[in-house]
Amino acid sequence: SIPFDYLSVADELHSGRIKVASESVAAEYRESAADLAAEFAALLDQAKLSLAGEEQRPEEQLPSIDPEAIAGELGLDQPAKNADFGRIRRNFAFANHPDRVAPHLRQRAMIRMQVANMLIDEAKRRALAGVRR
Incomplete structure (x- = not known):
């Protein structure tokens, strides 16, 4: 490897002593940008195809969002x-948290967690109200 002093190169570039023909640089930039644009478009198309394949899973049973x-x-x-409501909440979150499920199920998992938290909080309130009577 060749030793390289980045600060001295930066000083040289900012000094104005280095002249670059602007038209040749612009042409080279346009060529490299065209190659990158084509590569990016191909990657984007590939990502769209893989996501489209993920969404179409007719055999997959989606988890219910019904509160009952x-x-x-x-x-x-x-x-x-x-009831140990903390344990119930942790066990449900372990199996259903949005960070632990497949990307195409994250929105559904978020709704399931919100409903579960609401149900657990309500059951906890009812249990505490029963104890206070």
């Missing part, structure tokens, strides 16, 4: 006096 179904998953449909 989520309450059943949480075990909140049965009366529990000493």
Whole structure:
């Protein structure tokens, strides 16, 4: 490797002693930009195809966002006096958190987590109100 002093190169460029023919630089820039634009368009098309293939999964059963179904998953449909709501919330989040699911399911997972948190908070309030009576 060749030793290179970046500060001295920057000083030379800013000094004005180095002259570059502007037309040749512009032409070279246009050529390289055209190559990059074509490469970027190809990558973008490839990404669109892979995402389109991800969305079309007819055999895949999507998780329900129905509050009753989520309450059943949480075990909140049965009366529990000493339920460990923190454990229930952590277990549900471990399996359903948006950061832990496939990208095409993240929006659905976010809704499921919001519904589950709402249901757990309501069950917790009811349990506390029952204890206070």
